[in-house]
Amino acid sequence: MSVSGRPAEGENVPEAVGAEAGRDGAGRRRNAAVTYGIVAVSIGVLSVCLHLPGLAYDTVNAALLFLFPVLFAAAYGGRGPAVFAAVAGILAFDFFFIPPVWSFTVADLRYLISFAVYLAVALMTAGLAARLKRQVEAARRQERSTAALYVMSRLMSDVSDVPAVLNAFSGHIRDACGLAADFYVPDKEGELRPFGLNPPLGSMKGTERGQETLGQNPELIARWVYRHGEPAGQGTGKLGGSSGWFMPLKAEDQTYGVAEIHALGQDLSPAVVLQVEALSGLAGSALARIKRGEDAKLAQLTAESERMRTALLDSVSHELRTPLAAIIGSSTGLLESGELFSEEDRAELLGTIRDGALRMNRLVTNLLGMVQLESGMIKMRREWLDVGELAGIVIRQLKEALGQRKVRLRISEDLPPLPGDIVLLEQMLANIVSNAIKYSPDGSDIRLEAFVRDRSLALRIEDEGAGLSEEEGRRIFDKFYRSEATRHIPGTGLGLSIAKGIAEMHGGSISAGPGSVKGAAVTVLLPLSMPSGVPPSESSDPATESRD
Numbered sequence: 001m002s003v004s005g006r007p008a009e010g011e012n013v014p015e016a017v018g019a020e021a022g023r024d025g026a027g028r029r030r031n032a033a034v035t036y037g038i039v040a041v042s043i044g045v046l047s048v049c050l051h052l053p054g055l056a057y058d059t060v061n062a063a064l065l066f067l068f069p070v071l072f073a074a075a076y077g078g079r080g081p082a083v084f085a086a087v088a089g090i091l092a093f094d095f096f097f098i099p100p101v102w103s104f105t106v107a108d109l110r111y112l113i114s115f116a117v118y119l120a121v122a123l124m125t126a127g128l129a130a131r132l133k134r135q136v137e138a139a140r141r142q143e144r145s146t147a148a149l150y151v152m153s154r155l156m157s158d159v160s161d162v163p164a165v166l167n168a169f170s171g172h173i174r175d176a177c178g179l180a181a182d183f184y185v186p187d188k189e190g191e192l193r194p195f196g197l198n199p200p201l202g203s204m205k206g207t208e209r210g211q212e213t214l215g216q217n218p219e220l221i222a223r224w225v226y227r228h229g230e231p232a233g234q235g236t237g238k239l240g241g242s243s244g245w246f247m248p249l250k251a252e253d254q255t256y257g258v259a260e261i262h263a264l265g266q267d268l269s270p271a272v273v274l275q276v277e278a279l280s281g282l283a284g285s286a287l288a289r290i291k292r293g294e295d296a297k298l299a300q301l302t303a304e305s306e307r308m309r310t311a312l313l314d315s316v317s318h319e320l321r322t323p324l325a326a327i328i329g330s331s332t333g334l335l336e337s338g339e340l341f342s343e344e345d346r347a348e349l350l351g352t353i354r355d356g357a358l359r360m361n362r363l364v365t366n367l368l369g370m371v372q373l374e375s376g377m378i379k380m381r382r383e384w385l386d387v388g389e390l391a392g393i394v395i396r397q398l399k400e401a402l403g404q405r406k407v408r409l410r411i412s413e414d415l416p417p418l419p420g421d422i423v424l425l426e427q428m429l430a431n432i433v434s435n436a437i438k439y440s441p442d443g444s445d446i447r448l449e450a451f452v453r454d455r456s457l458a459l460r461i462e463d464e465g466a467g468l469s470e471e472e473g474r475r476i477f478d479k480f481y482r483s484e485a486t487r488h489i490p491g492t493g494l495g496l497s498i499a500k501g502i503a504e505m506h507g508g509s510i511s512a513g514p515g516s517v518k519g520a521a522v523t524v525l526l527p528l529s530m531p532s533g534v535p536p537s538e539s540s541d542p543a544t545e546s547r548d
Contacts, residue, residue: 035077039085042069047092059097063118066093070122074129082126089122090115145275148176152279156286165290166195169259169283176279177272182244182260184222185287192226192258194219221246222258229255235268247280251288259283323356330356362434365427380424380505382530384417387450387457394429401434404443411450418457419530420506428502429459431495432522436463438489440519456508457528462521473512473520496522507531 046069050062066089073081094104098111106112155168166183173179183195221239225232225246232238233246245268249257259280330349334341341349388411395407418425436446440463449460468476475481477500480493496512499522503510508526515521 035073035081036084039069039073039077039081040088042072043085043088043092047096051096059093062097063093063114066090066118067122067125070126071129074126075133078133079126079130082130083123086119086122086126090119093118141271144176145271145278148172148275149278149282152282156282159286160290160293162195162287162290165283165286166257169279172279173261173276177275179272179276180262182218182262183257184219184226184260185257186226192219192223195257218242218244218246218260222260225258226255229253233260234263235273245276247276249280249284249287251281251284254288256284256287256291323359327353327356378424378505380421382419382421385420385422385425387411387415387418387459390418390422390425390429391448391450393426394433397426397430398433398437401437402446403437405437405440405446406444407433407446407448409448412452415450415452415457416528418526418528420526424502424505428499428524429461431499432461432524435495435522436461436465436520439463440465444519452528453525455528456525459524459526460521462515462519464515464517464519466520467514467518468512468520470513473514476512477510499524 043066046065050065069085069089070082073085091104094106094111094115095102098106099108152168152172156165159165159168162185166185170181170183173181184192185195187193221232221242221244224239225248229248229250230238231245231247233242233244235245239246243262245261245263247259247261248255249259261276330352334346334349388409391409391411395402395409433446433448440446444464446464447460447462449458449462451458451460477496478493479497481497482493496510500510503524503526506526508524510522510524512520512522
């Protein structure tokens with residue numbers, strides 16, 4: 001089945017719907033014939049029974065008994081069988097009970113008044129019974145329509161994409177009304193296009209799309225309906241040259257699509273028209289909700305992109321300007337007045353140049369790392385690692401940045417090996433320790449602990465800096481996030497975000513909070529088991545060496 005609600009190839013649904021309608025008509029005719037037969041037989045049986053010995057009734061009671069076939073015919077057959085029962089009852093009453101009996105002759109003309117009253121009562125009773133039957137049928141139809149609308153509204157509240165909305169609409173008008181539908185929805189440029197049609201252009205035979213007459217070209221009619229927000233086509237008095245009925249899918253006076261309804265050879269009753277209009281309104285509301293959601297998501301993405309762009313430019317410009325100024329100043333002094341400086345002064349200026357270059361290198365490394373993490377370009381090379389060795393490598397890398405700070409290691413002796421990518425884990429741990437160095441005073445301690453917790457390796461890095469609030473602990477891993485209290489300290493706000501990405505790549509997690517005494521603590525949990533189906537890589541893998 002196509003999303004349009006048209007029959008897919010081989011289904012032949014329109015013929016099935018027509019055959020079903022034919023069967024319904026034949027069934028109604030058969031039921032009417034049965035009702036006439038039952039009425040005739042019941043009147044005959046009633047006439048015979050009233051002449052049996054011991055069951056003889058006077059004419060008044062006999063006339064009342066002949067009303068039962070009329071009521072039965074009116075209740076189950078409608079007005080026609082009821083009139084037949086009334087006339088047949090009068091004839092049987094006259095023939096069997098009115099003197100002279102066994103004849104249609106009426107000796108006493110006063111019986112003619114009785115016949116007229118009987119016929120009037122029978123017809124009035126039949127009319128009331130038929131009206132009650134119609135009201136019951138109308139109530140049942142209304143109940144089915146209300147149930148269909150309720151189910152449709154429930155579905156529309158759950159769907160989150162356009163094909164699901166159109167599938168639900170198509171299925172409901174097919175099941176409830178025996179109709180089929182094609183759809184037209186606007187594309188990204190706002191141009192109305194056929195949507196999920198079968199055949200591709202939505203024609204019942206896939207032909208006649210080349211006609212340029214507005215009243216015969218379904219696509220042109222759909223565009224007219226989309227622009228004006230009014231129904232057109234069959235039975236609307238507007239652009240009636242088409243065999244389809246075009247309904248706008250509207251909400252809040254805005255059109256979000258067009259449905260081309262096909263009656264499949266049946267007449268559209270007012271009840272069907274009302275139901276289709278109600279279903280179209282629900283579909284329009286669902287499309288409007290989806291459109292508003294897409295607009296809100298796009299606006300959020302645009303705002304987030306703009307915020308990140310501004311933060312990136314802010315951070316990069318600041319982080320580049322400071323080391324560049326130091327490098328330019330130191331190198332200019334050496335070039336222009338090198339002979340005036342002592343060896344100690346030259347060494348200090350060269351150290352300044354080197355520190356500025358290292359700072360710029362860290363910035364570029366972090367930016368490239370974030371890009372690689374978000375783009376999925378990084379391929380992990382897992383191997384079994386010694387945590388103590390990993391910590392030692394990171395401390396040696398950051399020896400000069402530590403200054404007068406001391407790193408106190410506390411690593412459990414029975415700590416099992418850790419499966420992971422050594423290059424990525426070095427970068428993760430280096431970023432966390434660098435963050436602790438940056439925000440802790442010179443001469444303070446930085447504690448690095450490694451222990452097992454719940455079948456995971458826990459790495460806890462704690463400093464003696466200013467500490468973190470609960471809100472900062474939740475946001476510290478966001479890209480470009482900088483606390484208001486530490487904005488005077490150089491940084492891009494990318495280091496911990498990269499650390500979080502690497503931890504999650506390894507199937508772990510990372511969190512931050514207050515330290516045990518003061519300062520802040522960052523805890524990383526990494527699984528100690530190698531993921532199933534992932535063999536450990538050889539440390540001599542050329543891919544690993546090239547990435548280093």
